[in-house]
Every structure is written in structure tokens, then in C-alpha cells.
Amino acid sequence: MGEINHFSHEKHPLKLIEDWETVLSVGGDNEEKKGVVDCMGCPELITISDGCAYGCIECGYFLHKTCAELPPTINHHFHPFHLLTLIVHINVDGWNCDVCRTIGVSRGFSYCCSECDFDACTKCGVAVVSKEEASIKLKHKGHPQHTLTLQLRRASFLCDACHTKDEDFFYQCDSCDFWIHKTCASLAPTINLPHHPKHPLVLVHLLPDNFYNFEYFCEFCERYILRNDWLYHCANCRYFAHIKCALNAPPPRDDEGISVATEDLLHFPMSYSFTDPLKLLYSGKVILDDNETYEINHWSHPDHLLILTEESQGNNKPDIDSSDLIEVCYGCVRPLSFPYYRCCQDGCSYTLHKYCAQLPRILQHQLHLDHSLNLVDTLGDEHYFKCSGCFSLGNTFAYKCESNCKFFLCVNCVFLPKTIKHESHNHPLVQLVKPKQLCRACTLFYSSDIINYACEACNFQLCMCCAMRSPHSLTHRYCKGHEIPLTYPPVENHPEDFYCDICEEEMHPKRPLYHCHDCKNSFHLNCISQMDYYANIICKGKVTVSYHKHPLTYVRRQKGTPQYVCSVCNENINGYLVLECRARLCNFNICYYCHRNKKW
Known part of the structure; x- marks a missing residue:
């Protein structure tokens, strides 16, 4: 029945509303009341569990479908003398239910005997179990091994279906200690x-x-x-x-206006792994003026002058982009870009981005609010420092606690953006520093402080690596000729399980993955692109090792092909610190991870 005439609202007929969005739209511009709809009969909230409702949109008058279809008269054992008639109370001082003893009810329906001044609220009025109904043995899919019997009285107990303790009529197992609410026994399929x-x-x-x-x-x-x-x-x-x-789910959050608020934010994932926040922060802001000194003495390289090198035209232009060799800045250990400082001494390859040369020597950071952090050069230290933000090891510039707390931050983590927008979540993510956080992507549980990005309202968080260092797409030799997109669940039209084509283990279907829709290949994030925990290390020159007959040279290359892999672990080493053999007819390469951890 799509439309009814109801005695409680004689102005207009009530229409059956099956589109829940119509109900959620009620409330106008008042965000607090939007989607909050009271039934004028019970009166309780109309929720998603009710499926549909009767209502008059023009008047904002709504009834649960069950309340709209209540019988006009009933017999009740609390008042066996007369029939009880369904009436509506409007603008009265208050009436009392003579069954459940609820007092001061201001409006709504009741079953009334006007002759005896007896009222029963609709919940008490219809909550009557007949002996005939209780005598029927119920076979239920939720407890198929035994039959259930409906009990004649209400009780408060812990339901074995919904695991909540509510007072209700209930079904009890005839053979074991299994109890469920009557409402739980008749849930919509x-x-x-x-x-x-x-x-x-x-x-x-x-x-x-x-x-x-x-x-x-x-x-x-x-x-x-x-x-x-x-x-x-x-x-x-x-x-x-x-x-x-x-x-009982609340209405979904209204995300209107979110896109306006995120226009100026960095959007992730990017087309590349975001490991160079300093370059993005200072891109277009490093301006050379006429009064600028082109030679400086820098505290990190006191023995020689540093000469400013800016982008120039003609044959004198430095050749830093013409080969697959990657020359890195000594400060941030990221690919060199103009303008930068270079040591004037022949044979000294020291280079420093202009913005790295101007980094503040002291600052405060939310990861370590108790003390200030000092910018230091760790090259002379006995051991590599470990960044408390990304857990990477390093041997160049770092911000170190002035009170010797053994707290370090690499210069890249210090200048990460405070708020970002990520494709995996509808709302902006704010940089937080909290222990005991579970990343929604890699599902690693971090027991110590680490930089993560979170939406506290939704209890959603990503660790910094998953938020920023997984690019929008990657290439792999298993999928030749096209890129593999980063995919967030659910994957449409793919109900079967996923298996990683590298480690060959089953993949959690609720976690992001790289999935090639053409080749049907799937990859764990960390299998196709491992986190480089040695990205902040500079090593130069040649070394002699026990596991290879030729000397090896430290180098970083970007060959732009997924076939450039480590000879030991077979992982992609584009952009990584590696040791390569330059002997004729020898193509041996080993990544720094395998070299350091003796994976040979």
C-alpha cells in the first residue's frame, strides 16, 4: 500500500517512503537535527532498521510503518473489561501508561479506555503473546540444532543473537541455554x-x-x-x-564542503613516492637576488667554500639530469636540483641544496615538545642515527634533541605537511603523534611514537609511509607495457581472494594493494615497493667485499625500468643506494640492505 489515510493526520494522506535519503533530508539547514526523525506515534526515532516509514513531507509528519498499521482496537489482559481504542494525544499536559508505569508522556498514540481512564502505550498494547503463538515450535536458522519456544512474559537478559541486554519477549531453546529476543528472531534477511x-x-x-x-x-x-x-x-x-x-546506525556524515576545505592540501597518493617534502615546500620560493652572496662558508663543510650554482643556459649548464646517475644533496640525501651549492675544491663532491643550506639550526617539533631540536651533522658519529619519524637510518643532517634524549628526526620528516587529503578517506587527515596506533593500510601496530595521519572523528589513521610513500601507480616486470594502479578495497567484480604474485601469500581483502586489471596480477604494497630504510645514507667511493671478486662502487641510479634489480634479492633498485660492479662483462649489483645484512 503506497498511500494511506490515517486518523492522526487528517489534513493529508501519508505516503509510504522507501527511499531512506528522503527521510535523512528532513531537518533543513539545521545540521544537528538533519536526519533525526521522531515517530509521532511511539514516539521513538525512525531508524534505518525500520526499512521504510509513512510520512507527510509537507508537514514533516512521520510514522513508523508498524505504528501506522496498528490495529484500531485490542483486547488487553491488564484491562479485560473493555476494548481499548487507539487514539492520538496532541498538546496535552501528559498521560501515563498504566501497564509499564511510564508517566508524563506528552504526545503519541495510546490504547485507551475512556470509560475507565485507562491508557496503554503502543509498545505495551501490542506486546501481547497469545498462548497459541507460544505453543508453536520455531525452527530458526540461527540455531538449527534445536527448536525454540516463545515465552509468555518479557525478560531482561543477554541475547545470544545481538549480545545486548534488553527487556523483550524472547525465544528459549527447548534443549539448551540459548535465548534470543523475539525481535532478533524476525530480522529482515x-x-x-x-x-x-x-x-x-x-x-x-x-x-x-x-x-x-x-x-x-x-x-x-x-x-x-x-x-x-x-x-x-x-x-x-x-x-x-x-x-x-x-x-541502529546513525545517518552517514554529511561531507558537503569537504572538497572546498581540501583545495589547498596536498593530495595523496601522488604519481611518485613522496620522499622529498623540502623540495616541494621550497619549490618556486628560492629566489636569487642581486645582493646574494654566491660563495658561503657553511658550518657543515668548514674547510672549503661553497659556490652557488644556478640553472643556466648553454654548454656551461651542469649535467645533473643527463644520465641515469643520481647525484644527491648532502643535507637531505635527495636528488640534486637547482639552485644548489657545490664545493669549490677540486676532487671534493660536496653538494647542498640552497634551501638545505638555509635550514634553521634550532626548532621545536610536536614529536618532541619537551626539548628543542638542534640541526647537526652526524657523519662523524660511530653509528647511524635512526629517525623517530620514519624509522630510517641516516648519516648526514638530522635534528637532534638538545638534551641528549637520543631523539633524532631526519630533515625530511621535520618538514612534512601538517594536514593532507588522502584518496582512501573522505576527510582530511591531520598529522598526529600517538603511540599504539594501528595503520589501516599495512595493519602494523606501532607501540612507540611515530608520525601518522589521522581523522580522529572517524578513528581512521595511516602511518606516514603508507600515507605518502606509495605512489598512485607502479611498473613491474610481471606487467610489461603498462602501470599497475594502487587500488583500494572493495575491488569491483572481484569476489574471489587475492594472492600476491611476488610472495605468493593470500592478501587481506580489506587492505590496499597494487592490482593490474589487465594481467590480473596483485601485489602487496611492501612486496612491489619496499620501504627504503637507507634513503638517508650517503656512501661514496669503492669498497672491496668478501662476497664478490671485483671492487664495488657506491651509486644511485634511476634507469626507469623495473628490470633494474638487485642481483641477490631480485628487488627493484631504481633510486636506491646500491653497490655495483664496474668490471667489464660483470653486471653484479647489490642493494645496500642486502650488503649490510649479509643477504648473500
Whole structure:
């Protein structure tokens, strides 16, 4: 029935509203009340679990479908003398339910005996179980091994279906200690949630066994999904919600205006791995003026003068981009770009970006608020420093705690943006420093302080590496001729499991991955592009090693081909610090990780 005439609203007929977005739009411009709709009969909130409602949009008058279809008269055992008639209370001082003893009800429906001044609220009025109904043995899919019997009285207990303690009529197992609410026994087999608009959610009484390989969490309360939980789920998207969480879900957040707020933010993932925040920060801001000194004495290189080299025309232009060799700045250990300082001494290859030469010598950082951080050169230290922001090792510039707390930050982590926009989340992510954080991408649990980007309102966080260092697409020799895009779940039309084509292990379907839709290849983020924990290390010259017959030379190259791999681990080494053999007819290369960790 799409439209009814109801005695409680005689001005206009009430139409059946099945489109939940219509209900959510009620409230106008008041954001606090938007989507909050009271039933004029009960009166309780109309929620997604009700499926549909009757309403008059013009007057803002709504009724639960069950309230709109209440019988006009009932017999009740609390008042067996007369029939009770359904009436509506409007603008009264208050009435009392003579069954549940609720007092001061201001409006809504009641079953009334005007002769005896007896009222029963609608919940008490219809909550009557007949002996005939209680005598029927129920066989339920949620407890198929035994029959269930409906009890004649209400009780408050912990339901084995929804795991909540509510007072309700209930079904009790005839053979074991299994109790469920009467409402839980009659749940809709499918529901549509605006939080997951692409597919309906299907009711299951156990977690399907094909999802046992990984841990899953409720989309709303974020609790771990147990195997015996009753759930609404979408198998294709691996979307799970406890039945109560799904049925009582608040309206989705209104994200209007978010795009305006994020216009000036950096958007991730980028087309490349974001490892050079200093270059982006100072891009276009380093201006050469007429009064500038082209020769400086820098504290990090006191023995020789540094000469400013700017981009020039003609044959005198420095050749820093013409080969696959990567020349790096001594300060940030990132590829050299104009303008930069170069040592004037013959045979000395010391180089420094102009902006790295002007880095502040002392600063405060939210990762270490107790003390100031001093810019130091760690080359003479016995051991590499470990950055507390990205965990990378380094041997050049670092910001070090002035109080010797053994706290270091590489210069790149110090100048990371405070707020970013990431494709994996609808809202901006703010840089936070919190221990015991679970990254939503790599699922690593960081017990110590680390830079992460989070939306606290949604309890969503990404570690810095996953937020910034996974590019939008990558190449791999398994997929020749095209790039492999970074893909966020769910992957459309791919209900089957994923297996990484490098490590050959099954992949968690709720985690981002690199997936080639043409070749059907899939890769873990860390398998196709490993985190370079030696990106802040400078090593130059030749070394003699025990595991290779020729001397090896430290070098960084960007060959632009995924075939440029380490001879030991077979990983892509484009841009990485490697040791290469330059002997004739010898193509041996070894990445610094394998060299340092003796992976040979």
C-alpha cells in the first residue's frame, strides 16, 4: 500500500517512503537535527532498521510503518473489561501508561479506555503473546540444532543473537541455554544501508567460513568479528556489521564542503613516492637576488667554500639530469636540483641544496615538545642515527634533541605537511603523534611514537609511509607495457581472494594493494615497493667485499625500468643506494640492505 489515510493526520494522506535519503533530508539547514526523525506515534526515532516509514513531507509528519498499521482496537489482559481504542494525544499536559508505569508522556498514540481512564502505550498494547503463538515450535536458522519456544512474559537478559541486554519477549531453546529476543528472531534477511549504497547487506548467523583466514571488524563499533556473531554483511565488499550496529546506525556524515576545505592540501597518493617534502615546500620560493652572496662558508663543510650554482643556459649548464646517475644533496640525501651549492675544491663532491643550506639550526617539533631540536651533522658519529619519524637510518643532517634524549628526526620528516587529503578517506587527515596506533593500510601496530595521519572523528589513521610513500601507480616486470594502479578495497567484480604474485601469500581483502586489471596480477604494497630504510645514507667511493671478486662502487641510479634489480634479492633498485660492479662483462649489483645484512 503506497498511500494511506490515517486518523492522526487528517489534513493529508501519508505516503509510504522507501527511499531512506528522503527521510535523512528532513531537518533543513539545521545540521544537528538533519536526519533525526521522531515517530509521532511511539514516539521513538525512525531508524534505518525500520526499512521504510509513512510520512507527510509537507508537514514533516512521520510514522513508523508498524505504528501506522496498528490495529484500531485490542483486547488487553491488564484491562479485560473493555476494548481499548487507539487514539492520538496532541498538546496535552501528559498521560501515563498504566501497564509499564511510564508517566508524563506528552504526545503519541495510546490504547485507551475512556470509560475507565485507562491508557496503554503502543509498545505495551501490542506486546501481547497469545498462548497459541507460544505453543508453536520455531525452527530458526540461527540455531538449527534445536527448536525454540516463545515465552509468555518479557525478560531482561543477554541475547545470544545481538549480545545486548534488553527487556523483550524472547525465544528459549527447548534443549539448551540459548535465548534470543523475539525481535532478533524476525530480522529482515536483507537491508539497505546508505553507508554501503552499492549492494544490499545480507543477514548471516555465523561468519562464513571463507572469511576465516583474516580478522574482520564491525564497520561501526570496530569490534573484532567473532565466528558465531550474527551479522549483516556484503560478501563481495567484505563489509561486516553486527546486527544491532547496522540497524541502529546513525545517518552517514554529511561531507558537503569537504572538497572546498581540501583545495589547498596536498593530495595523496601522488604519481611518485613522496620522499622529498623540502623540495616541494621550497619549490618556486628560492629566489636569487642581486645582493646574494654566491660563495658561503657553511658550518657543515668548514674547510672549503661553497659556490652557488644556478640553472643556466648553454654548454656551461651542469649535467645533473643527463644520465641515469643520481647525484644527491648532502643535507637531505635527495636528488640534486637547482639552485644548489657545490664545493669549490677540486676532487671534493660536496653538494647542498640552497634551501638545505638555509635550514634553521634550532626548532621545536610536536614529536618532541619537551626539548628543542638542534640541526647537526652526524657523519662523524660511530653509528647511524635512526629517525623517530620514519624509522630510517641516516648519516648526514638530522635534528637532534638538545638534551641528549637520543631523539633524532631526519630533515625530511621535520618538514612534512601538517594536514593532507588522502584518496582512501573522505576527510582530511591531520598529522598526529600517538603511540599504539594501528595503520589501516599495512595493519602494523606501532607501540612507540611515530608520525601518522589521522581523522580522529572517524578513528581512521595511516602511518606516514603508507600515507605518502606509495605512489598512485607502479611498473613491474610481471606487467610489461603498462602501470599497475594502487587500488583500494572493495575491488569491483572481484569476489574471489587475492594472492600476491611476488610472495605468493593470500592478501587481506580489506587492505590496499597494487592490482593490474589487465594481467590480473596483485601485489602487496611492501612486496612491489619496499620501504627504503637507507634513503638517508650517503656512501661514496669503492669498497672491496668478501662476497664478490671485483671492487664495488657506491651509486644511485634511476634507469626507469623495473628490470633494474638487485642481483641477490631480485628487488627493484631504481633510486636506491646500491653497490655495483664496474668490471667489464660483470653486471653484479647489490642493494645496500642486502650488503649490510649479509643477504648473500
